[in-house]
Amino acid sequence: DKGNYSHFMAKEIHEQPEVVGRTIAHYVDLANGVVALPDTVNIDFAAIDRLVVVGCGTAFYAGAIAKYWFEQLAGLPVEIDVASEFRYREPPLSGRGLALFISQSGETADTLASLRYTQQGGWPSLAVVNVQTSTIARESTMMAPTLAGPEIGVASTKAFTCQLAVLLALAIHAGRVRGVLSAEREQELVGALVGVPALMNRVLAHETDVEVVARDLTHTTDVLYLGRGLSYPLALEGALKLKELSYIHAEGYAAGELKHGPIALIDETIPVIVIAPRDGVFEKTVSNIQEVAARGGNIILIGDRSAASEVGIAGETAIEMPPVHPVVVPLIYAIPVQLLAYHTARVMGKDVDQPRNLAKSVTVE
Ligand code: F6R
Numbered sequence: 001d002k003g004n005y006s007h008f009m010a011k012e013i014h015e016q017p018e019v020v021g022r023t024i025a026h027y028v029d030l031a032n033g034v035v036a037l038p039d040t041v042n043i044d045f046a047a048i049d050r051l052v053v054v055g056c057g058t059a060f061y062a063g064a065i066a067k068y069w070f071e072q073l074a075g076l077p078v079e080i081d082v083a084s085e086f087r088y089r090e091p092p093l094s095g096r097g098l099a100l101f102i103s104q105s106g107e108t109a110d111t112l113a114s115l116r117y118t119q120q121g122g123w124p125s126l127a128v129v130n131v132q133t134s135t136i137a138r139e140s141t142m143m144a145p146t147l148a149g150p151e152i153g154v155a156s157t158k159a160f161t162c163q164l165a166v167l168l169a170l171a172i173h174a175g176r177v178r179g180v181l182s183a184e185r186e187q188e189l190v191g192a193l194v195g196v197p198a199l200m201n202r203v204l205a206h207e208t209d210v211e212v213v214a215r216d217l218t219h220t221t222d223v224l225y226l227g228r229g230l231s232y233p234l235a236l237e238g239a240l241k242l243k244e245l246s247y248i249h250a251e252g253y254a255a256g257e258l259k260h261g262p263i264a265l266i267d268e269t270i271p272v273i274v275i276a277p278r279d280g281v282f283e284k285t286v287s288n289i290q291e292v293a294a295r296g297g298n299i300i301l302i303g304d305r306s307a308a309s310e311v312g313i314a315g316e317t318a319i320e321m322p323p324v325h326p327v328v329v330p331l332i333y334a335i336p337v338q339l340l341a342y343h344t345a346r347v348m349g350k351d352v353d354q355p356r357n358l359a360k361s362v363t364v365e
Pocket of ligand 1: 106107108111
């Protein structure tokens with residue numbers, strides 16, 4: 001049932017404050033402002049020295065974001081791979097490791113094969129899954145559920161942000177048990193996580209601003225999506241969403257990679273979407289924006305206007321975002337990224353809920 005929405009995808013985007021809030025409540029002791037993991041997640045993060053993260057598509061990008069969190073908040077080295085590469089590369093499973101699998105459906109063939117590979121190698125596994133009765137949920141040693149509810153639209157939206165909420169809670173927990181985070185810092189981070197649903201609602205209230213930008217994108221054939229730090233995997237996700245729904249060619253790049261090749265593409269015809277929150281790498285992203293502007297590039301900035309005006313680029317802000325704690329940027333900035341793909345495809349008359357050639361659950365490799 002789509003309710004009052006014209007597509008499942010729109011409904012699922014708008015459900016995010018609710019389902020992400022529900023997911024957070026499953027991992028956080030709200031009264032004490034600390035992470036409290038459910039019984040299904042029974043791992044001592046202080047006893048491991050390596051985390052290997054595996055998934056496909058959007059789930060892989062959630063893992064790529066989690067790499068930054070586990071490394072920065074918990075000092076835990078993370079390797080991340082797409083499942084189709086991991087399973088055939090057969091990487092050595094040495095050391096005291098944990099394998100982390102991310103999947104909405106829990107049935108993705110390559111992810112399942114990767115899980116079985118790590119099980120055979122004797123590593124414990126933790127699955128972040130939305131379908132709790134799925135094969136991956138049953139076969140993994142431990143399960144961390146996302147409480148997104150059924151996701152019908154082929155493009156993953158609410159499952160992605162719920163995955164991020166679970167992964168951030170796990171990273172904060174790991175940071176505490178590994179002695180990296182102080183009690184004050186944990187409270188600050190948990191506070192930021194708990195504040196996510198309200199911020200998502202605030203951003204959803206400005207949907208019409210995103211629609212205006214989307215209408216411009218319908219006339220283009222190529223898009224570049226840039227970000228740094230946590231916003232780099234989100235840029236990759238933004239490019240994936242845009243191409244799979246609108247069939248516009250979109251590429252995501254780390255903003256710092258621009259001058260190593262893709263800058264050759266820049267002219268006034270190619271929109272360059274830059275995810276530019278005020279975070280630890282904001283100044284660096286700003287210099288990349290200036291490089292694009294100097295070559296006549298058509299910049300579409302998704303960012304915080306007050307931060308942008310301090311550095312003289314407020315005029316480029318197409319999608320204005322509220323101030324956000326840097327650690328939760330991917331959860332909040334996922335909303336305009338999803339809406340941009342949705343509205344672009346919708347205005348172009350594409351089948352948003354069932355894009356051509358795609359299946360919701362990829363059970364064959
Ligand atoms: C993109 C999308 C896909 C899935 C991928 C993994 O919008 O939905 O990239 O994320 O096929 O699927 P799951 O999470 O079911 O393993």
